[in-house]
Amino acid sequence: MLEVSGITRIFGGVMALDDVSFTIGQDTITGVIGPNGAGKTTLFNIITGIYSRTSGSVRLEGRDISGLPPERLARLGMVRTFQNIELFGAMSVLENVMVGLHTKSSSGLLACSLKMPWSTAEERRIWETAMQWLQFTGITELANDTAGNLSFGKGRLLEIARALAVEPRIILMDEPAAGLNSQETLALAHLIQKIRGMGITVVLVEHDMELVMDVCDRIVVLNLGKKLAEGTPREIQENSDVIAAYLGES
Amino acid sequence: MKRDVFKFFLFAVLILAAPLAFKGGYLMNVLVFVGINTMLAVALNLLLGYAGQISLGHAGFFGIGAYLSGILTATYGWNPWLAMPLAALAVGILAGLIGFPILKLKGHYLAMATLGLGIIIYIVFNETVDLTGGPSGFSGIPNLTVGSFVFNSDVRNYYLAWTFALGVVLFAVNLANSRVGRALRAVHDSEVAARVMGVNARLLKVQVFALSAVISSLAGSLYAHTMTFVSPASFGFNFSVELLTMVVIGGLGSVYGSFLGAALLTLLPELLRGAQDYDIIVYGGLLMIMVMFMPGGLVRGIPDFFRRMARMREGAGNA
Numbered sequence: 001m002l003e004v005s006g007i008t009r010i011f012g013g014v015m016a017l018d019d020v021s022f023t024i025g026q027d028t029i030t031g032v033i034g035p036n037g038a039g040k041t042t043l044f045n046i047i048t049g050i051y052s053r054t055s056g057s058v059r060l061e062g063r064d065i066s067g068l069p070p071e072r073l074a075r076l077g078m079v080r081t082f083q084n085i086e087l088f089g090a091m092s093v094l095e096n097v098m099v100g101l102h103t104k105s106s107s108g109l110l111a112c113s114l115k116m117p118w119s120t121a122e123e124r125r126i127w128e129t130a131m132q133w134l135q136f137t138g139i140t141e142l143a144n145d146t147a148g149n150l151s152f153g154k155g156r157l158l159e160i161a162r163a164l165a166v167e168p169r170i171i172l173m174d175e176p177a178a179g180l181n182s183q184e185t186l187a188l189a190h191l192i193q194k195i196r197g198m199g200i201t202v203v204l205v206e207h208d209m210e211l212v213m214d215v216c217d218r219i220v221v222l223n224l225g226k227k228l229a230e231g232t233p234r235e236i237q238e239n240s241d242v243i244a245a246y247l248g249e250s
Numbered sequence: 251m252k253r254d255v256f257k258f259f260l261f262a263v264l265i266l267a268a269p270l271a272f273k274g275g276y277l278m279n280v281l282v283f284v285g286i287n288t289m290l291a292v293a294l295n296l297l298l299g300y301a302g303q304i305s306l307g308h309a310g311f312f313g314i315g316a317y318l319s320g321i322l323t324a325t326y327g328w329n330p331w332l333a334m335p336l337a338a339l340a341v342g343i344l345a346g347l348i349g350f351p352i353l354k355l356k357g358h359y360l361a362m363a364t365l366g367l368g369i370i371i372y373i374v375f376n377e378t379v380d381l382t383g384g385p386s387g388f389s390g391i392p393n394l395t396v397g398s399f400v401f402n403s404d405v406r407n408y409y410l411a412w413t414f415a416l417g418v419v420l421f422a423v424n425l426a427n428s429r430v431g432r433a434l435r436a437v438h439d440s441e442v443a444a445r446v447m448g449v450n451a452r453l454l455k456v457q458v459f460a461l462s463a464v465i466s467s468l469a470g471s472l473y474a475h476t477m478t479f480v481s482p483a484s485f486g487f488n489f490s491v492e493l494l495t496m497v498v499i500g501g502l503g504s505v506y507g508s509f510l511g512a513a514l515l516t517l518l519p520e521l522l523r524g525a526q527d528y529d530i531i532v533y534g535g536l537l538m539i540m541v542m543f544m545p546g547g548l549v550r551g552i553p554d555f556f557r558r559m560a561r562m563r564e565g566a567g568n569a
Contacts, residue, residue: 050442074448086443088436090503098429099436103448105429109457112428113421123428166447 007056031212034222077169089148097130100165137161278404285411291496291508293465299503302438307368311463313485315470334471345463375482387481501547
């Protein structure tokens with residue numbers, strides 16, 4: 001599904017990522033973990049086209065996507081969420097999800113401004129589909145609220161609803177449990193499994209070990225920009241290198 | 251949806267009925283400019299209020315439309331109805347070409363780049379004397395006509411300008427609540443998230459910049475044909491700032507707000523006639539007060555004010 005090979009990124013003189021390679025299988029949930037500063041978010045930003053890489057390549061379903069901008073990746077079926085929640089704060093919750101349907105619609109600037117019949121019909125379809133995604137994530141009652149006023153937990157759900165609206169093949173979530181209470185985290189675990197059940201591959205960067213061990217099929221461990229280990233949650237828990245890195249004896 | 255249609259209908263009726271209340275007179279002439287300035291403010295608002303991209307050079311696009319219409323009709327004898335769309339097309343292409351490199355810039359840098367653009371255009375108007383008449387202006391521009399009907403009185407020009415202005419208002423209202431309008435606002439709020447959703451932010455910004463320039467050019471053509479005389483002074487940096495003030499005072503991201511801003515800033519000089527050169531102090535003061543106390547502009551500030559008053563009265567009644 002997703003093949004990361006030899007990704008290296010140098011910031012100034014600092015090697016943020018050093019020859020990181022791994023493969024993610026179809027319909028799996030993969031966790032990327034590691035101590036602070038391990039390069040997890042940098043890796044995400046490179047895969048999703050937000051940062052450029054120094055060397056290495058990324059393949060999505062066999063197709064080389066290295067260096068493609070995020071708007072192209074969305075059309076190829078890759079979407080992500082952000083650690084600090086990037087909502088369209090001044091827009092309503094429903095409108096946020098409607099933006100997620102951008103690639104699923106095509107009316108241009110003139111058709112929209114002149115309210116051509118096909119763009120009006122498309123608009124209705126966008127509205128209906130967006131409502132379905134709100135229902136899926138359980139935030140229908142917030143549809144008309146301003147996104148910027150949502151609580152952190154609800155904002156997370158909205159961000160996921162908006163990402164799902166793109167109908168991705170793979171979704172990358174950057175610390176989806178950060179800032180959530182234990183109940184919300186539990187609900188998030190269910191949601192992630194439900195998303196995988198729909199045939200969407202999930203990759204998460206996460207600090208909440210309980211969540212990672214619970215939902216992930218495979219785990220990739222990064223430390224100081226290098227891949228330290230890779231395996232099932234059980235293997236990772238028993239890996240002495242990983243334990244050493246987390247306890248700080250290196 | 252239905253409310254939008256009703257709002258526009260009410261607005262259109264009020265605008266079309268306004269001349270009955272004023273019965274000609276000098277004010278009619280000013281109201282023609284309210285129409286033209288509404289077009290300009292709405293155009294700039296699409297760029298600034300919706301897409302979140304500043305331009306301090308919009309007076310330049312307005313000026314190019316005016317000069318192209320003026321020169322093509324007066325010097326070369328073209329039909330004004332042909333010159334107007336051609337001028338708009340030329341300005342649209344120019345804005346698209348310039349927009350591609352400069353819309354890469356953000357914030358202050360974009361402000362500086364568009365400021366430079368506006369100044370260059372202003373200098374061209376002044377220096378190409380053979381073509382534009384230079385600083386002393388360009389006169390003899392014909393009025394628009396339909397058959398034997400000539401748009402040569404204030405009331406006629408009022409309906410002419412407002413037919414265009416109402417069209418632009420409707421166009422912008424439709425755009426704002428559409429797929430493309432949402433993408434614009436998304437780019438404004440979080441460009442990176444919009445791109446992750448598949449919005450080609452770069453292309454969209456260039457498109458709206460060009461659209462905004464095209465509307466400004468149409469306003470310029472109307473200005474040239476109603477005034478029959480244009481000079482560079484109307485298209486300088488001061489006017490770009492005045493347009494910006496209209497948009498901010500009216501309310502960023504509100505089409506009707508742009509009308510309010512345009513109306514206020516066009517009528518104000520007439521009311522401040524006695525103040526003469528001090529009117530610039532009033533503008534500046536107004537802008538400061540607005541940004542401090544009504545950052546959402548008049549469209550949001552006035553309803554807020556009345557709501558607060560009502561709540562206070564309620565509070566007093568209960569006591």
